[in-house]
Amino acid sequence: DIVMTQSPSSLAVSAGETVTINCKSSQSLLSSGNQKNYLAWYQQKPGQSPKLLIYLASTRESGVPDRFIGSGSGTDFTLTISSVQAEDLADYYCQQHYSYPRTFGGGTKLELK
Amino acid sequence: EVLLQQSGAELVRPGSSVKISCKASGYTFTDYYMHWVKQRPEQGLVWIGRINPANGNTVYAEKFKSKATLTADKSSNTAYMQLSSLTSEDTATYFCTRNFHYWGQGVMVTVSS
Numbered sequence: 071d072i073v074m075t076q077s078p079s080s081l082a083v084s085a086g087e088t089v090t091i092n093c094k095s096s097q098s099l100l101s102s103g104n105q106k107n108y109l110a111w112y113q114q115k116p117g118q119s120p121k122l123l124i125y126l127a128s129t130r131e132s133g134v135p136d137r138f139i140g141s142g143s144g145t146d147f148t149l150t151i152s153s154v155q156a157e158d159l160a161d162y163y164c165q166q167h168y169s170y171p172r173t174f175g176g177g178t179k180l181e182l183k
Numbered sequence: 184e185v186l187l188q189q190s191g192a193e194l195v196r197p198g199s200s201v202k203i204s205c206k207a208s209g210y211t212f213t214d215y216y217m218h219w220v221k222q223r224p225e226q227g228l229v230w231i232g233r234i235n236p237a238n239g240n241t242v243y244a245e246k247f248k249s250k251a252t253l254t255a256d257k258s259s260n261t262a263y264m265q266l267s268s269l270t271s272e273d274t275a276t277y278f279c280t281r282n283f284h285y286w287g288q289g290v291m292v293t294v295s296s
Contacts, residue, residue, distance in 0.1 A: 172218070
């Protein structure tokens, strides 16, 4: 199984700051066939279902604000949230969709400073 | 509009089984895999498995192979997950998700005597 390691586990921020969440996979998520990285990012607010933000490492899901930026390749990935807003306070998860079983990172809790 | 409507919360006894449902609407049910995800209280996301509603083909995470059974009814556009031999470790919210782009609201299963 591919192990996904996220850091940090929690992050205290002020509105307007830029934050970075890291995700490392135990195996490369880069497909040699199409040169795409099979990594997704989700946001989950308390009491809600997860929401897909980013897939294929950097493709933003329809309707997701452009302050959410996914980057990285191979085994190292980053979710950057520019100018954090109060509505962005949530848990964030990375997930590999390269192979089965699909595996998630442990999550990052974004809190107000 | 794509909707995944899950069944209601369940309170079940240890050792028993429970079957939860996920009714899909707004798209062709057989065109997309349905995945299931577990989330224990205050914990992260864990992938259980997925079913291809077109032919019933399933893939499970190793730890759920004897715990979960995924089925799909094409006539009612409904996916099901049965959980057996329930213990307190199965107390969680269970989500269905259409290829992780669309999510059900989740079903809280509480295992208690």
